[in-house]
Amino acid sequence: MDIDVLDAPFDETALYHSKNETKFAVRNATVEDDEQLIKISAETVPSNGITLSYERHPSYLAASHAQYNRPDLKVVVPVDDPSIVIAMMNLGWRYCYINGQPDLMRYVADLRMNPAYRGAKVMRLLMDYVHDEIPQDTIFESVVLNANTVAASILHHERSGFPLPYFYDEIRTFTVSQAVKPKTFNQYQFKTLTAERVDDANDFILKMKDHYNFLPSYDFNALVDGQNPFWAGLNLDDFYLIYDQHNQLVGLYGLWNQKSFKQTRVIDYSRPLKLMKPFYNAYASVRGVLSLPKIQGTFDYLMLHSPLCHPEHLDVFATLVFHAKQQTKRRGKETYCITLAEKDPRIGWMKNTTSHVLKAKHYFHSFKGNPYAAFDRKRISYFEAGRI
Incomplete structure (x- = not known):
């Protein structure tokens, strides 16, 4: 290596x-x-x-x-x-x-x-x-x-x-606790990634590179033997392929549990949050949103790996977001994280979720002057919440 x-x-x-x-x-x-x-x-x-x-x-x-x-x-x-x-x-x-x-x-x-x-x-x-x-x-x-x-x-x-x-x-990272079910949800079907479907997933990535810049050159074959550390914490059955009514692959995502190697720990709360925390956690338990752990405790959520579809296919993205919430809950978690660039057309759908939002800035650094000419600005910047 x-x-x-x-x-x-x-x-x-x-x-x-x-x-x-x-x-x-x-x-x-x-x-x-x-x-x-x-x-x-x-x-x-x-x-x-x-x-x-x-x-x-x-x-x-x-x-x-x-x-x-x-x-x-x-x-x-x-x-x-x-x-x-x-x-x-x-x-x-x-x-x-x-x-x-x-x-x-x-x-x-x-x-x-x-x-x-x-x-x-x-x-x-x-x-x-x-x-x-x-x-x-x-x-x-x-x-x-x-x-x-x-x-x-x-x-x-x-x-x-x-x-x-x-x-x-x-860019924005959304910690999603609720998602609206889109009207077109039942038009799509989901299949778990298997060794037989790896080639389809890899082909789909090749199509997505035409729309997204800085997209990792994923090779899902690495999941078959499970030895590649870049895919730590992930298995084939953590991924879902989305098919339309014509049985065409139109979307892909994975649910990534990073707790085995990466944790987000609470060191302290502001005084107002300390006073509000018991009431908020009671509300959170009713609404099924992310609760606030004890001081020195860790948050327990999943990361969305490769949440991909054509950037203009908002029905597919809405279906992905809702399905991911369903599967997150089935795995015993309440929330997941997804990161999107502000110019990604899909970000508009996130108003139909209940999410905590973190804002960040994406920069390039160069000794040789402005590097913008090196990048096709028409392509959408791609980010993965679990690797930021």
């Missing part, structure tokens, strides 16, 4: 040094760092009165393979003790379709720093590394929640020596 996480101890020659910060250095992460990575990656993020921690248990390194086809994790360490991790940044690769062609996208995520070192020039060091060690024509992609002002202030503002940020999309 082609990854940039070392399975052997580092050595001094593998350290990157910068004249702008002499006390710290950058190196590749190793398996020996995993326990520290779990702790530092669980940074707290405020969101609508709730302080959340996005955790990777039992292994950050294992979980990163479900986010990237090829993780490339860099860590910042003190020069006098390179075994201590004080910051991290993943610059991994994703295999996807760009303008309809198979390509690579380098995705910036999990930029984390020990709060005790935020006064140091750690970010300067990481950006020096990016400038000196990564080809200058690289285009980076990032998605940052609007509520994560720390990450946004680092990634989404121009800084000398940093790759320039270019805003591309507003």
